[in-house]
Amino acid sequence: MDYCLQLTQTSDLCRVRFPAMASTCEVIFDTTDATLALALGQLVQEETQRIERHLSRYRDDNIIFQINNANGVAVIVDDETADLLDFAATLWQLSNGLFDITSGKLRAIWRFDGSDNVPEQAAVDAILPLIGWQKVQWQRPTLILPAGMEIDLGGIGKEYAVDKTYDLVKSQFKEAFLVNFGGDLRVQGPRKNGHPWQVGIETVTDENNNNMQQQETIIDISHGGLATSGDSRRYLLKNNQRYSHILNPLTGWPVVSAPRSITTIAPTCVEAGLCSSLAMLMGINAEAFLEEQNVTYWSIR
Amino acid sequence: MNKKKITISILALSALMLNGCSTVKPWERDLLAKPQMALDSDPLKTAFDDHIYFSKEASSGGRGFGGGGCGCN
Amino acid sequence: MQLINKKLSFSASLALATSTLLGANTQVNAEEGWQADSAVLIYNENNGRVSAIEPAVNLRRTYEDESSINLRVVYDALTGASPNGAASASVAQTFTSASGSAAQTANAQAMTSSSGGTSRQVTPSPNVNTIVTHSYDDDEGEGHSTTYTIAPGDTPLDPSFEDSRTTVSLGWTKPLEDNYTVNLGGSYSTEGDFTSFSVNGAVAKDFNQKSTTLSAGLNLEFDTVTPNGGLPDPLTSYATHNTIGESDSKNVVDTIIGLTQVINRRWITQFNISLSQSSGHHSDPYKILTVADQGNLITDPENAGNYLYLFESRPDSRQKLSLYWQNKFAIMNNNVLDLSYRYMTDDWGVNSHTVDATFHWQLSDSFYLEPHARYYEQTAADFYTPFLSLGDDVVINSGAITALVDYASSDPRLGAFSANTYGLKMGFPLSDTRELSLSVETYQQQDKNIRKEVAAGSHLDGQSQFAELSANWVQLGYSVRW
Numbered sequence: 001m002d003y004c005l006q007l008t009q010t011s012d013l014c015r016v017r018f019p020a021m022a023s024t025c026e027v028i029f030d031t032t033d034a035t036l037a038l039a040l041g042q043l044v045q046e047e048t049q050r051i052e053r054h055l056s057r058y059r060d061d062n063i064i065f066q067i068n069n070a071n072g073v074a075v076i077v078d079d080e081t082a083d084l085l086d087f088a089a090t091l092w093q094l095s096n097g098l099f100d101i102t103s104g105k106l107r108a109i110w111r112f113d114g115s116d117n118v119p120e121q122a123a124v125d126a127i128l129p130l131i132g133w134q135k136v137q138w139q140r141p142t143l144i145l146p147a148g149m150e151i152d153l154g155g156i157g158k159e160y161a162v163d164k165t166y167d168l169v170k171s172q173f174k175e176a177f178l179v180n181f182g183g184d185l186r187v188q189g190p191r192k193n194g195h196p197w198q199v200g201i202e203t204v205t206d207e208n209n210n211n212m213q214q215q216e217t218i219i220d221i222s223h224g225g226l227a228t229s230g231d232s233r234r235y236l237l238k239n240n241q242r243y244s245h246i247l248n249p250l251t252g253w254p255v256v257s258a259p260r261s262i263t264t265i266a267p268t269c270v271e272a273g274l275c276s277s278l279a280m281l282m283g284i285n286a287e288a289f290l291e292e293q294n295v296t297y298w299s300i301r
Numbered sequence: 302m303n304k305k306k307i308t309i310s311i312l313a314l315s316a317l318m319l320n321g322c323s324t325v326k327p328w329e330r331d332l333l334a335k336p337q338m339a340l341d342s343d344p345l346k347t348a349f350d351d352h353i354y355f356s357k358e359a360s361s362g363g364r365g366f367g368g369g370g371c372g373c374n
Numbered sequence: 375m376q377l378i379n380k381k382l383s384f385s386a387s388l389a390l391a392t393s394t395l396l397g398a399n400t401q402v403n404a405e406e407g408w409q410a411d412s413a414v415l416i417y418n419e420n421n422g423r424v425s426a427i428e429p430a431v432n433l434r435r436t437y438e439d440e441s442s443i444n445l446r447v448v449y450d451a452l453t454g455a456s457p458n459g460a461a462s463a464s465v466a467q468t469f470t471s472a473s474g475s476a477a478q479t480a481n482a483q484a485m486t487s488s489s490g491g492t493s494r495q496v497t498p499s500p501n502v503n504t505i506v507t508h509s510y511d512d513d514e515g516e517g518h519s520t521t522y523t524i525a526p527g528d529t530p531l532d533p534s535f536e537d538s539r540t541t542v543s544l545g546w547t548k549p550l551e552d553n554y555t556v557n558l559g560g561s562y563s564t565e566g567d568f569t570s571f572s573v574n575g576a577v578a579k580d581f582n583q584k585s586t587t588l589s590a591g592l593n594l595e596f597d598t599v600t601p602n603g604g605l606p607d608p609l610t611s612y613a614t615h616n617t618i619g620e621s622d623s624k625n626v627v628d629t630i631i632g633l634t635q636v637i638n639r640r641w642i643t644q645f646n647i648s649l650s651q652s653s654g655h656h657s658d659p660y661k662i663l664t665v666a667d668q669g670n671l672i673t674d675p676e677n678a679g680n681y682l683y684l685f686e687s688r689p690d691s692r693q694k695l696s697l698y699w700q701n702k703f704a705i706m707n708n709n710v711l712d713l714s715y716r717y718m719t720d721d722w723g724v725n726s727h728t729v730d731a732t733f734h735w736q737l738s739d740s741f742y743l744e745p746h747a748r749y750y751e752q753t754a755a756d757f758y759t760p761f762l763s764l765g766d767d768v769v770i771n772s773g774a775i776t777a778l779v780d781y782a783s784s785d786p787r788l789g790a791f792s793a794n795t796y797g798l799k800m801g802f803p804l805s806d807t808r809e810l811s812l813s814v815e816t817y818q819q820q821d822k823n824i825r826k827e828v829a830a831g832s833h834l835d836g837q838s839q840f841a842e843l844s845a846n847w848v849q850l851g852y853s854v855r856w
Contacts, residue, residue, distance in 0.1 A: 087395040094387050163396050222639075270392045271385075293385040332639055332704040337734040337742075340634070340644055340700060345413040345430055346799070346813060348448070349849060352428075353417065353817075357843060359752050359787055360718040360726040362648060363698035365576075365591065365630065 005045055009034045012193075016041025020048045021158050023182025027169065030176035030191045040173055044165045048181070051161045054080065055153045057104070064151065072147040074137075082140045084153055084160070091274065092133045098281045099274065102145075103249035104152030105130045110254070112245040116238035124252040131249055158184045159227055159273035166269070179269075186269045189222035196222040201263050201298060217298060225269030229276035230261030230300075246280045257284040259299040266295045340364075383551060390438065409434045413851035420844040423531060424454040441548040450539040450565070455531035457841050459661035459784045460683055461761040462530065463671055463833040467681060468523045470613075471532050471660065519603070529841040532660065539565035553580040557591070570597045576630075585636040593628040601659035608687030609768075609777035612662045613677035624654030640704040648696045656688040663784045667764040669828025669835055675773040684762060684775070686783040694720040708736035723756035724788065744799035746815070751792035751822070757781035758788045760826050760839035789840050790822040799849075807855040817845045 006017040014037030017026040027044050029037045057064050067075050077085065091099040105127055109119040130148045137144040145151065153160075158181050166179050166186040176189040178197050187197045201217045219226070229246065236243040236254075243254040258280045266272040275295050279286040290297040332338060341347050341364070355361040415428040430448040458469060520534040543561035550556060557576040563569065576591030599605075604617030632646040662683040665672060674682040700714035716728040732746040759782055762768045767779050797815030804810060821840040828834045 083395050083397075087391055090387070090391040094384060094391070160395070163392075167396065267389065268392050268396065270395065271388055274388060275385075292383070293388075295385070332707070333636060333642060335704070335708065335710075337708070337710045337736070338642065338702055338704055340642070340702065342734075343799075343811075343851070345411050345432055345851060346849060348430070348446075349413070349415045349428065349847075350815075353845075353847065354750075357787060357817075357819075357845075358726070358750060358793070359720075359722075359724045359755065360694075360696070360716070360728065360750075362628070362650070363646060363696040363716040363718070363728075364644075364700065364714075365632070365646070 005041065007034060007038050007041065009037070014038075016044065018045045018048075020045070021052055021161065021181060023158070025181040026179075027165070028178040028180070028197075029173065030189075031173075036173070040169055043168060043172075044179070047165050047168055048161050051157070051164065055084075055157050055160075057150075057152050057154065064153070067143060067145055068150045070145060072144070074142050074144045076141050077143055078141075084156070085138055085143060086140065087156075088151075088153070089133065089138055095278055095281075097133070097250050098248065098278055099155070100131065100133050100249040101151045101153060101155065102133055102136060102149055103131050103247060104150050104154070106247050106249070106252060110236075110245075110247060112235050112243075114235060114237065116236060118236055118238045118243060128252050131252070155277065156270060156273060158182065159225070159269040162186045162269040163225065183228050184269050184273060185221075185226040187221050187223060187226075196220040199226060201228065201261075219263075219265070219298075221265060224265050224267050225272040226263065226265045227269055227273035227276050228261060228263040229273075229280045230259075244280070246277070248281055255281050255283045258282075259286050259301045261300040262286060262290070262297055263299075264290065264295045264297045266293075271295070386439075406436055406438050407856055409436070409853065409855045411851065411853040413849055415847060415849045417847040418845065419454065420846075421529075421531075421841075422455055423843070423845075424452055424456055424535065426450060426452040426454075439549065442546070444543075444545040444547075444559075446541075446543045446545075446561075448541045450537075450541070452538070453536045455533040456535045457661075457786060458530050458532040459658075459663055459686060460524075460530040461664040461666070461784070461834055461839065462524075462528060462837045462841075463664070464526050464835070464837065465671065465833055466523055466526055467530055467671070468521060469530065469532065469683075470519050470521045471534050527837070529838060537565050537567075539563060539568075553584070554578070555580075567601050568597065568599050570595060572596070572626075574628075578632075587632075587634040589630075589632045589634070591628075591630045591632075593626070593630075595626040595628070597624040597626070597654070598622075599624070599655060599659065605655075606659055606685040608657055609684050609779075609782065611674055611676045611775060612683035612685060613674050613680040622655035624652060624656065626650060626652040642702050644698075644700045646696070646698040648694075648698070650692075650694040650696075652692040652694075653690060656690070656692060657686055658688075658783070658785060659685070661686045661783065661785050663759070663782055664761040664834075665764055665768050666761050666828065666832070666834055669832025671833045672764060675770055675775065682775070684768065684777065684782075686785065687777075687781045688757070688783055689722065689781055692720055692722055694718060710734040718752075722788070723754070723758075724752055726750065726752035740803050742801040742803075744801065744813075746795070746797040746799065748795040749792070750795075752790065754790040754823060755783065755788040758783055758785075758790075758823075760784050760789075760823070761834065763826075786819075786841055786843065790824075791819045791840065791842070792822055793817060793819040793843075809851075809853045811849075811851040811853075813849040813851075815847050815849075817843070817847075819843045 003019060008015045009032065012032060013028055014031055014034050015026055015028045016037055017024055019025070025048055027041055029040065031037060053059065054062055055064060056062065057068065059065060063077055063081050088101045109123045109127055111117060135146055135149065162179050162181050162184050163186055166188070169177055169179065170188060176191045178187045179185060185199060190196045199219045199221055201219065235245060244258050246255050246258055247253065248255050262276045262279050264272045264276040264279070266275055272295065275290065275293050276297070279290050279297070282289045287299055336342055351361070411432040413430050415426070417426040417428070419425065428448060428450045430446065432444065432446045434442055434444045436442040458471070460467060460469070522533055524530045541561060541563035543559065545557065545559035547555060547557050555578045560573045562571050572593060572595040574591060574593040576589055578587050578589035580587050598621055600621035603615065605619045605622055607616040607618045610616050628648060628650045630646055630648040632644060634642065634644045636642050662685055665682040665684060671681045674680045696716060696718045698714065698716045700712070703711040705711055712732040712734070714730045718726045728748065728750045730748045732744055734742060734744050736742045757779065759767070761784060762782060764770065767777065767782065769776050769778060795815055795817045797813060799811060799813035802810040819842045821842050823840050825839060
């Protein structure tokens with residue numbers, strides 16, 4: 001028997017939870033009407049699962065599979081995929097190549113399991129020719145991916161789903177609510193009692209897994225999206241050098257001197273996620289980059 | 302009206318601002334974004350009112366300038 | 375100012391890309407498109423004074439990069455009667471206005487048509503107790519003049535007050551890199567005897583994630599007045615009507631510095647300082663002052679059979695300083711309290727205070743009320759006087775009239791008074807993109823002038839020295855966005 005959906009009702013809120021996108025997804029509604037929360041929660045679940053089916057690279061029956069196995073043949077994509085590819089193309093340009101949906105191939109040589117299996121430079125050099133959006137021909141609605149290359153929308157998939165389901169709920173629900181897919185959030189507030197939503201940011205552990213940073217930061221947020229990029233769980237450790245799982249697609253290597261964790265708040269979850277990911281890629285300049293953007297951020301080094 | 306009181310209130314307000322009353326984050330702009338919170342929420346009405354007062358009183362403007370004078374001096 | 379065409383910042387580009395991805399439902403950048411606002415003002419003063427109807431249309435187009443263009447056209451049609459500046463007296467007074475010399479042969483008619491070069495038409499105002507006669511003086515092809523008689527005890531109102539004015543304004547706003555915004559605009563306004571042309575520009579910069587905005591602006595205005603009947607020689611006989619030219623001009627330079635600060639989630643405040651320098655012709659060519667000897671009207675030595683009135687005179691220059699402070703407070707989720715104060719002082723001796731309060735009461739998604747109250751008070755200009763006194767302000771020697779003052783005006787606009795406005799606006803949002811509104815306001819002035827003493831039993835004894843204005847107006851508006 002698989003766990004599908006959980007509805008919880010408290011004295012002033014209703015919450016719906018379901019598993020998706022390798023996380024626990026939840027929506028909290030500022031209402032005590034459980035029937036309404038359940039109905040909306042189911043809509044959110046359907047939409048999230050639809051997005052996951054559409055964009056997941058683990059499936060063999062969706063457009064992503066078709067694209068990644070086309071072997072150099074042109075693929076005509078649907079509108080939603082086209083929108084995402086347009087977005088990815090714009091971001092690739094804006095970030096000067098740091099945001100690159102073809103960089104998933106690096107997974108083959110980098111496995112962040114806490115071990116010391118850092119690949120050789122030769123292995124990295126062998127993979128780099130298969131990475132780079134500049135090698136892709138994209139003219140809506142046709143995508144031509146050279147053989148051996150792959151696209152992976154995992155970098156924005158969850159944030160995209162958060163924003164899409166947020167719009168879905170907002171069109172049907174007039175009160176405050178919060179969408180949280182495994183730490184990627186979007187909120188509509190403030191709540192009926194006049195207070196903002198309160199979100200806790202997860203602590204960061206140190207190498208020996210001691211919770212050195214015990215304090216959990218609570219943020220007040222009434223409006224906008226929140227996302228966190230960080231390496232608390234996935235990393236490699238060799239010769240006392242910690243390799244974060246944020247890989248630079250231009251070099252093929254993890255970024256150095258990046259903060260341990262960056263949490264950003266922006267008008268949408270997609271923007272928050274992009275800002276935090278790109279900031280991580282800036283390494284030592286992460287904070288300087290974030291200062292210039294229209295976001296508020298917390299960075300832990 | 303007590304000019305001194307007004308001067309003090311203005312100074313107090315400036316001090317408040319300079320002390321860095323908490324910067325309001327973009328996502329906290331929900332109320333400020335409402336049309337009724339705009340500094341001039343009905344520009345045509347403001348223009349009409351300003352024109353009436355300009356032609357019947359000796360003062361004008363203060364909040365910015367619109368366009369055009371009129372022959373009412 | 376050179377306009378730099380730079381690309382958008384990273385965060386603005388990201389915001390645009392995201393809103394494109396997420397479609398029209400996003401909160402980001404929902405502003406792109408058109409907005410049309412139309413409104414009509416119907417204005418009416420009590421006691422047979424001015425009435426006006428003023429339709430206006432405003433069209434705004436906002437682009438993806440948040441720049442916008444604005445076009446506004448306003449048409450103004452005024453009729454009625456306006457104080458001519460003479461003092462109310464216990465005897466009947468006859469005046470001849472506009473072109474020509476003393477009253478021509480009477481030709482009583484109800485309506486007349488324009489002639490000569492001016493568009494001045496005449497419609498007698500029914501409430502005014504006057505006998506209006508119209509005559510034609512085509513000797514110089516300048517148009518007609520109007521003779522009217524004011525009954526004893528009445529405020530002299532010139533009933534030939536009718537004019538129409540059209541104003542066109544264009545404005546452009548563009549956000550630039552580094553949180554700068556630039557505004558440029560111009561406008562042109564024309565009525566029968568007056569044209570005005572202005573250009574303005576402003577620059578603003580946002581700080582603290584747009585919580586603070588500093589702005590600076592400049593407005594230049596060029597006005598030309600071409601009065602009917604020519605420019606009268608100031609402080610000379612009204613009946614003689616010597617002119618010193620056909621037209622004159624006035625230039626105004628306005629500068630403004632402003633600070634807008636979001637104090638917290640519920641409170642935004644704005645503080646502006648403005649300086650204005652106006653140079654040129656300021657006198658109202660149609661306004662006169664009564665000359666009285668101990669309170670009695672006297673005969674014009676240049677025109678037997680007429681009382682003596684002199685054309686008013688105002689300085690060639692006027693400097694104004696205004697301090698303006700506005701606050702908006704969000705109350706609960708949808709209501710707003712708007713409180714503002716303005717202080718103005720100028721080198722004509724006028725100081726004023728204006729306090730304005732409006733409360734936006736959102737009763738439902740489709741209905742709101744905005745009660746409004748305004749209190750205004752001003753001191754009189756140094757050269758304001760309800761009439762001129764023989765011996766103190768004016769002397770007559772062997773039939774020659776000499777003014778002892780440089781400037782004088784009895785225009786109520788320059789007197790000392792306070793005024794209260796009370797109003798109510800009703801708004802009916804019909805949908806997310808359309809709104810209808812109706813607003814009614816009432817205005818009442820109270821005389822605060824020091825009474826100028828006159829001899830008991832004289833013509834001016836016991837007469838009003840200031841015509842307190844009462845007016846009402848209604849405004850109907852309709853806005854639509856697409």
